[in-house]
Amino acid sequence: MIKNRIKEFRARYDMKQEELAKRVGVRRETIGNLEKGRYNPSLVLAWNIAKVFDVPIEEIFTVEE
Amino acid sequence: MTVKKFLYGAPGFLSLLGIIGLVSDEKFFLCFFASVLDFEYWFVKSDEMLEEYINKSAARGFFCGMATMGCATVFDFFVNNSSEMDALIMGLTLGWAVALLVYSISTAYFGFKERWGMEKEETP
Amino acid sequence: MKHRINYLGFLSLLALIAVLGWTTDNNGLYGFFGFVYYIRYFRVIPDEFFRLNLQKAATFAFMAEMISLVPFMFFCTYRYTSAKAVPMAFGLSFAVTIFAFTIALIVLEWRERKGAAYD
Structure with missing residues (x-):
């Protein structure tokens, strides 16, 4: 299962789901489902999200056994 | 067996239609026996790559079938001057056949690509 | 963000088959007007x-x-x-297909909305 800290990073940057969705080219629903762990992103989307927050991917996404 | 795995092998049930070819004069039904090959998905170990290529192939089959159905119906009605019901039947039959054909070709292509990729890797 | 075309919207073109029913007075084809529902997907980002x-x-x-x-x-x-x-078997099978597709899509969209609560 892939865990993520998107919500935490959004709060840090005071960014709404809509804004992040727009910047990475997806819908707000996708970001919402990602945050709740109901959807595993593709590598490209994960990389784009990490780029928005200017951190390496592994700082936002971690794999839990 | 999971529902997903059951569905992946489900096109194999089409082979049952071959029985109609045996008991009636409609011999083209015998072609459906070829679908028995699809039951192999019940026995192969499923992983995310296999699931992805079956899903992709089925989705391609579905949309190509729908597109063919629409085009064939309109074409048959306007160009061949068939009645609306004959045109629709023609569209439905052709759409179904194209869906199955696209699915079969697509799964065969992905399967071939997968095996070919592995063979290449094994070569030093 | 670059606007991308949602090709699912083109499924609404099947509603044109209902027009054939209209021009030939065949009420049985009016069911195809249901495909107009798919026009909404032109507004959904794919x-x-x-x-x-x-x-x-x-x-x-x-x-x-x-x-x-x-x-x-x-x-x-x-x-x-x-x-x-x-032809009858193909017609019934087509009806099942469209029904299964639409219901599956509605259920998945509902689940998606449920999982995407606002912050």
Whole structure:
């Protein structure tokens, strides 16, 4: 299962789901489902999200056994 | 067996239609026996790559079938001057056949690509 | 953000078949007007989550089409003459396919909305 800290990073940057969705080219629903762990992103989307927050991917996404 | 795995092998049930070819004069039904090959998905170990290529192939089959159905119906009605019901039947039959054909070709292509990729890797 | 065309919207073109029913006074084809529902997808951004759900719904519908044809063909061959049985079975199978696709898509969209609560 892939865990993520998107919500935490959004709060840090005071960014709404809509804004992040727009910047990475997806819908707000996708970001919402990602945050709740109901959807595993593709590598490209994960990389784009990490780029928005200017951190390496592994700082936002971690794999839990 | 999971529902997903059951569905992946489900096109194999089409082979049952071959029985109609045996008991009636409609011999083209015998072609459906070829679908028995699809039951192999019940026995192969499923992983995310296999699931992805079956899903992709089925989705391609579905949309190509729908597109063919629409085009064939309109074409048959306007160009061949068939009645609306004959045109629709023609569209439905052709759409179904194209869906199955696209699915079969697509799964065969992905399967071939997968095996070919592995063979290449094994070569030093 | 670059605007991407959502090709699912083009499924609404099948509603044109209903126009054939209109011009030929065949009420049976009016059901195809239901495909107008898919016009709404031109306004939906086709991102990877949407495409994944679409693929799931289409796979389910495709398998339903393949499975349903078998009992329908046997039933229609038994019930009608062979000239009528084949088109009837294909028609019923098509109806099942569209129903399965639409229901699967609605359920997946509902789940998606449920999981995407606002912050």
